[in-house]
Amino acid sequence: MTLQNRVLPTGEIIATPERGMMTGNRGILHRDDGTLGVSRWQHPHWVCCQLQFRGRYHGPMPNRGWTALFFLDEAVALAAGHRPCLFCRHTDAMRFKAAWADANGPATAPEIDRILHPARVTRQRQQVRFSAAASGLPDGAFILRAGQAALIWQGQAYVYSPAGYGAAQPIPQGDVTVLTPKPILDVLSAGYRPMLHPSVPA
DSSP, X not given: OOOEEEEOTXXXXXXXXXXXXXXXEOSOOBOTTSOBOSOSOSSSOOEXXXXXXXXXXXXXSOSSSOOOEEESSHHXXXXXXXXXXXXXXXXXXXXXXXXXXXXXXXXXXXXXXXHHHXXXXXXXXXXXXXXXXXXXXXXXXXXXXXXXXXEEETTXXXXXXXXXXXXXXXXXXXXXXXXXXXXXXXXXXXXXXXXXXXTSOO
């Protein structure tokens, strides 16, 4: 059975056979049979983790009290509102916190989560989106381009799919719908660089 555990930049969680580069956690979301329940989070501490840590892989259905979610790469995880895990990605988490401090002021991980949560999702489980000038968006941001999620990177837009990114496209002119939460957008603007899928040119 293909599990419903892949998170898209638009916030949906789908079932797809393609594998992601990263995993993450929002609490226990699945039923005993492995299907996804109604909840999309059980706590505000949404993290993005390595697939393997210290040579261990928990598998797609961990039995220690959480649901493993998967992302194509870190830019997708950030668009969905996740931050780097302090445990398995300590160095990246410190880089993220430093950029957060530059952009939004110093904060602990729980304080970051409290600020992030209303900026990423509504009580009705809808992704929070906003409009901004495409020309001012930082590398690593996600937008809607012609109705499709697209990554902004090095002056180009790359349309997302669960298997990877398409060919480079021009960045739209004027205002666009931004998927990446505003506080994380500020972190990207402050210099944080996410881990990207190899389908995006380095």
